[in-house]
Amino acid sequence: MKSKYQVRYAASPQDVKTYDTTRLRDEFLIQDLLEPDAVNLVYSHYDRFIAGGIVPVQSSIKLDTIDPLKADYFLERRELGIINIGATGTVTVDGSSFVLEHKEALYIGKGNRDIIFSSKSSSTPAQFYLNSTPAHKTYPNKKIGTNDVEVIELGAPETANARTLRKYIVNSVVDVCQLQMGMTTLKSGSSWNTMPAHVHDRRMEVYFYFEVPEDQAVCHFMGQPQETRHIWINNKQAVISPPWSIHSGSGTSSYTFIWGMAGENLDYGDMDHCKINELK
Numbered sequence: 001m002k003s004k005y006q007v008r009y010a011a012s013p014q015d016v017k018t019y020d021t022t023r024l025r026d027e028f029l030i031q032d033l034l035e036p037d038a039v040n041l042v043y044s045h046y047d048r049f050i051a052g053g054i055v056p057v058q059s060s061i062k063l064d065t066i067d068p069l070k071a072d073y074f075l076e077r078r079e080l081g082i083i084n085i086g087a088t089g090t091v092t093v094d095g096s097s098f099v100l101e102h103k104e105a106l107y108i109g110k111g112n113r114d115i116i117f118s119s120k121s122s123s124t125p126a127q128f129y130l131n132s133t134p135a136h137k138t139y140p141n142k143k144i145g146t147n148d149v150e151v152i153e154l155g156a157p158e159t160a161n162a163r164t165l166r167k168y169i170v171n172s173v174v175d176v177c178q179l180q181m182g183m184t185t186l187k188s189g190s191s192w193n194t195m196p197a198h199v200h201d202r203r204m205e206v207y208f209y210f211e212v213p214e215d216q217a218v219c220h221f222m223g224q225p226q227e228t229r230h231i232w233i234n235n236k237q238a239v240i241s242p243p244w245s246i247h248s249g250s251g252t253s254s255y256t257f258i259w260g261m262a263g264e265n266l267d268y269g270d271m272d273h274c275k276i277n278e279l280k
């Protein structure tokens with residue numbers, strides 16, 4: 001199946017200061033990733049990170065290369081992380097099948113050629129969210145079940161930021177070149193993710209928001225800590241965070257998001273925290 005893709009270029013923070021709402025959304029917001037029987041990809045020039053979605057309904061779907069890669073196959077020089085946010089599905093990697101239940105993940109190393117996605121049931125399809133980054137080495141493919149993840153409890157109800165962070169694809173769980181992925185769920189009554197906010201100039205990041213109830217939304221904050229902007233985000237939409245930008249959001253209800261990162265290091269804790277009362 002032919003993938004639909006968009007290319008997003010990198011921007012200087014000096015330029016982004018001048019963007020109006022439409023330009024900000026055009027550059028950083030990713031809409032319509034999960035579409036039945038389609039492959040949708042966004043190729044960002046920040047660390048050449050790809051975010052994508054695949055929802056196989058009528059038939060299985062093969063992940064083909066796209067022109068910006070100038071590669072014979074998608075993972076010729078890349079690694080791939082997948083988290084299934086739908087019902088049971090299977091990812092077949094060069095003939096080996098991995099069944100992914102809801103919120104299970106798969107890491108696929110560089111060099112695998114045939115990546116095929118399918119759903120167990122077309123009435124309740126799998127919904128595969130993907131992140132891919134350039135890779136210099138082949139590491140083994142590995143499924144990450146919900147018991148394999150590292151879990152951290154963060155925040156508190158009094159500061160409206162109580163949440164559970166699950167690390168799926170980090171180097172203490174799976175060998176990777178540069179990709180990191182995880183999932184954070186807000187506790188009922190809390191609204192703020194990633195507060196206190198942080199930046200990590202060594203890595204870019206993409207947040208994919210889901211489990212946002214109908215008629216609710218998340219107000220996502222980006223920009224340099226002293227020059228922030230906001231983007232309103234609906235269910236199953238993603239947002240690109242440049243390395244110089246905070247990435248923090250407040251929902252009108254609780255919600256979940258998948259974070260994915262790439263760049264200079266694999267050190268999850270390498271963050272420069274911002275003082276809440278100094279944000280502007």
Ligand SMILES: O=C(O)C(=O)C[C@H](O)C(=O)CO
Nearest residue numbers: 163165184193194195205259
């Ligand atoms: O809620 C949070 O805090 C997060 O999920 C933070 C992300 O994991 C992140 O931004 C990692 O750099």
Ligand SMILES: [Zn+2]
Nearest residue numbers: 198200205247
């Ligand atoms: Zn971050």
